[in-house]
Amino acid sequence: MRKPTIGLEIHIQLLTQTKMFCRCKASFGDPPNTNICPVCMGYPGALPVPNKRAVEMALMLGIALNGSIQMVSDFSRKNYFYPDLPKGYQITQDSIPIIKGGFIAINKNRIIELERIHIEEDSAKMIHETGSEETYIDFNRAGLPLLEIVTLPCLHSHEEAGIFLEKLKQIISYLGISTGKMEEGALRCDVNVSLSKSNTVLGQKVEVKNLNSFRSVMRSIQYEILRQEDCLNANQPIIAETRTWSDEESKTITMRVKDSKSDYRYFPEPDLRSLVVSDDMVDQAKKAIPELPQEAFHRLITSFSLTEYEAQLITSAPDLLRYFDQCIQDFPHPKLIFNWISSELLKIMNETNCSVFETGISPKNLQELLKLIQNDTISGKIAKDLLPKIMDTGKNPCDIVNEQGLLQVTDDALLKEIVTKVLLDHPKELERYHNGEEKLFGMFMGSCMKETKGKGNPKILNSILREALKK
Numbered sequence: 056m057r058k059p060t061i062g063l064e065i066h067i068q069l070l071t072q073t074k075m076f077c078r079c080k081a082s083f084g085d086p087p088n089t090n091i092c093p094v095c096m097g098y099p100g101a102l103p104v105p106n107k108r109a110v111e112m113a114l115m116l117g118i119a120l121n122g123s124i125q126m127v128s129d130f131s132r133k134n135y136f137y138p139d140l141p142k143g144y145q146i147t148q149d150s151i152p153i154i155k156g157g158f159i160a161i162n163k164n165r166i167i168e169l170e171r172i173h174i175e176e177d178s179a180k181m182i183h184e185t186g187s188e189e190t191y192i193d194f195n196r197a198g199l200p201l202l203e204i205v206t207l208p209c210l211h212s213h214e215e216a217g218i219f220l221e222k223l224k225q226i227i228s229y230l231g232i233s234t235g236k237m238e239e240g241a242l243r244c245d246v247n248v249s250l251s252k253s254n255t256v257l258g259q260k261v262e263v264k265n266l267n268s269f270r271s272v273m274r275s276i277q278y279e280i281l282r283q284e285d286c287l288n289a290n291q292p293i294i295a296e297t298r299t300w301s302d303e304e305s306k307t308i309t310m311r312v313k314d315s316k317s318d319y320r321y322f323p324e325p326d327l328r329s330l331v332v333s334d335d336m337v338d339q340a341k342k343a344i345p346e347l348p349q350e351a352f353h354r355l356i357t358s359f360s361l362t363e364y365e366a367q368l369i370t371s372a373p374d375l376l377r378y379f380d381q382c383i384q385d386f387p388h389p390k391l392i393f394n395w396i397s398s399e400l401l402k403i404m405n406e407t408n409c410s411v412f413e414t415g416i417s418p419k420n421l422q423e424l425l426k427l428i429q430n431d432t433i434s435g436k437i438a439k440d441l442l443p444k445i446m447d448t449g450k451n452p453c454d455i456v457n458e459q460g461l462l463q464v465t466d467d468a469l470l471k472e473i474v475t476k477v478l479l480d481h482p483k484e485l486e487r488y489h490n491g492e493e494k495l496f497g498m499f500m501g502s503c504m505k506e507t508k509g510k511g512n513p514k515i516l517n518s519i520l521r522e523a524l525k526k
Contacts, residue, residue, distance in 0.1 A: 057250040057287065059280045060257055061210040063272075065223065067202045067233045068177065068241040069112050075176040075200035076103030076146060083239050087193040095176075095198030097142030102326050105130075109200035112232040113153050113174050114332065114340035116202060119226055119347060122157030122172060126332050130174075130324040138190070139179040141197055147175035149321045153330065159226070160349070161218045170205045174330075177201050180240070196240070202232075208247065208257065213276035220244065220269050225348050229373045237267050244272050248279040250287060258283070259293040263307050266300055275300040278307055351376050359389035368397055378411045381418035391425055399442060415446035424452040436509045437461050465512045467519070470503075473511065474523050477502045488524060496524070 074081050077094035093101035117124055131149035152173035158166045179197040183190050204223070210216050224235045224242060234241045244266045249258035261283065263275045278300075283293055298307040346354075348370045355366040369379050375396065382392045396411070400421075403414050424441060427433045433441070433456055444455050455461070464470060477499060478485055488495045503516050 057252055057258070057284060059211055059276075060208045060249050060251060060260075061212075061216055061276060062208040062247040062260070063204075063206045063210065063216060063219065064245040064247070065204045065220070066177075066243045067116075067204065067227060067235070068239075069109050069200040069202060070231065070233050071106055071108045071112070071200055073106060074198040075106050075109055075174070077198060079198065081199050082195075083234075083241075085195055087191070087195060090195045091197070095141070096194060103146060103324075105327065105330065106200055109174060110153070110330065110332070111336065111340055111343070112200075112230075113172065113202055114337060115230050115344055116204075116227070116232060117154035117157065117172055118337075118341055119230060119344055120154075120157040120159060120169060120172070120204075122154040122169060124332060124337060125151055125153055125155060127151070128153045128173075128330045128332075130327045130330065131321045132324050133175075134320045135318075137178070138192055139181045139197070141179065141194060145176060145178065146324055146327070147203075148173035153332070159219060159222050161215060161222055165215070167215070167219050168207045168209055170207050172202055172204050175201050175203055208249070208260075213273040213280075216246065216276055217269055217273045220272060222348075225371065229345055229347055231345075231373075237269070240267075243267065246272060246276055246279075248276055248283065249293075250280065250283045258287075259295055261293060261295070261307075262297045264297055264299055264310065271300050271302065274305065275307055278305070282307065345373075348376075355379075355389075359383070361389060361393060365390075365393050365397070369393065372410075374410045374412055378418055382421055386422040386425060388425065388429075391429075392421070395421060395425065399439060403442070403446075415449065416442060420445050420451055427452055427456065431465060431512055431514075432456065433461055434504075434509060434511070434513055436504070440509070461510060464507050464510045465515060467515065470507075470511055470516055470519050471523075473503055473506045474516070474519050477506060478523060485524075496520070499524070 071081050073079060074090075074095055077092050079090045079092050079095055082090065094103055114124060128148055128151045130146055132144040133147045133149070134144040136143055152171040154172035155170075157169040157172065159169075160166045177196050177199040179192050179194045181190055181192055206219070210219065227233050227235050227242075236242065245262055245264045246266065247260045247262050249260040251258040261279060263279060266272045266275060279298075286293055294312070296312050297310045299310050300306075301308050351370045352366045355361045355369055356363065361369070369375050379389075379392060379396060383389055386392065400411055400414060400416065403416075404411060407414070424438050424445075428435055428438050437456075438452075441452055441455055441461075444450075445452060448455070481499070481502070484495050484498060488499075499520055500513075500517065503520060504511055504513070507516075
């Protein structure tokens with residue numbers, strides 16, 4: 056089996072208020088062709104002005120990814136003639152990018168090295184309607200600020216590519232520089248795949264473009280490795296070409312023969328001076344970087360004794376970490392908080408497709424709810440039943456418990472009466488239990504809880520029931 060070598064080119068759409076070289080609004084979902092001007096439409100005489108905020112975001116990402124900042128970088132024109140490029144060229148960075156090098160650790164023993172991170176502008180969006188021969192173009196996207204992250208050809212499997220992209224998206228989310236939503240085009244990925252028989256000589260690479268999900272990235276890599284292996288085994292040459300992925304057919308399809316760099320006729324952008332980054336801008340970018348996921352991961356393990364799995368889940372999104380940290384401030388029970396976030400809150404988030412702060416259950420509400428359980432005021436079951444009521448009313452758990460009479464029953468005498476009644480109502484099951492079917496204990500316990508309408512204290516009930524079953 057030949058060795059796969061994979062390189063990734065990732066485009067991240069930055070979360071700025073305006074476009075890269077003009078002051079048109081940068082937003083998703085506006086009516087087509089409403090956020091355009093002479094600059095982003097390439098009218099003669101219109102001059103570009105760099106977006107300072109985009110440069111600041113580039114510095115933040117470069118620092119977070121351990122890259123080397125180039126204090127002076129240049130813009131170039133990359134020439135190609137597609138309908139979605141109104142100027143006939145793209146303003147990008149070529150020979151001197153703003154960030155060189157860098158890496159992301161995808162596990163304890165493996166890092167993926169970066170070649171560069173550079174700034175450029177996006178093209179317009181072409182819309183192909185099914186069943187129509189017409190193509191529409193929305194120029195709202197033309198000129199939006201992008202960061203392109205180029206890895207070295209150092210990945211060797213589709214699994215590594217998937218982990219790398221997840222780690223990258225996680226860091227981007229923590230920095231707050233992009234939504235990272237692939238369905239909106241805020242994060243796009245091209246892959247280069249080649250096969251070789253040695254570690255020193257790489258095979259002919261093939262590029263796969265227009266991948267709009269991590270799943271598509273991984274599947275296209277898998278397919279290309281098998282396709283190229285079959286070609287080489289049949290003594291067929293690998294053609295340097297650009298391909299695209301078809302979800303419907305689960306395969307890559309030829310788009311065009313691969314362009315060479317000379318085809319783009321790069322030359323320095325005559326309308327822009329060199330981009331000079333000051334020491335103050337670098338210092339400000341460093342200060343703007345929050346706690347990153349790997350740092351938070353170690354903090355959760357060392358400070359709160361969470362397991363690696365638990366820390367990984369909490370740090371998977373910045374909102375989850377912020378929610379956890381707010382809960383822990385006045386309720387120092389990390390395991391209990393984790394259990395409720397990982398089970399109940401994630402379930403609500405998945406069902407409603409919202410973030411943890413949009414569930415309607417604030418960190419303070421969750422604290423109060425867990426305190427009620429710890430104080431034996433309510434049972435865990437009642438606590439779970441309270442969640443929809445908290446979401447619907449916005450009231451705190453204590454008020455709902457008092458209003459609806461949900462206080463936990465802890466009276467021993469009353470609970471003994473309930474246990475006696477349940478055992479008398481189930482004589483056959485009681486006989487089977489005494490004959491060795493101890494699993495029926497769960498049925499008795501459930502019946503007792505049902506009799507109390509879920510308000511019986513489980514610990515007290517458990518103890519009384521076990522004592523009664525000994526007789």
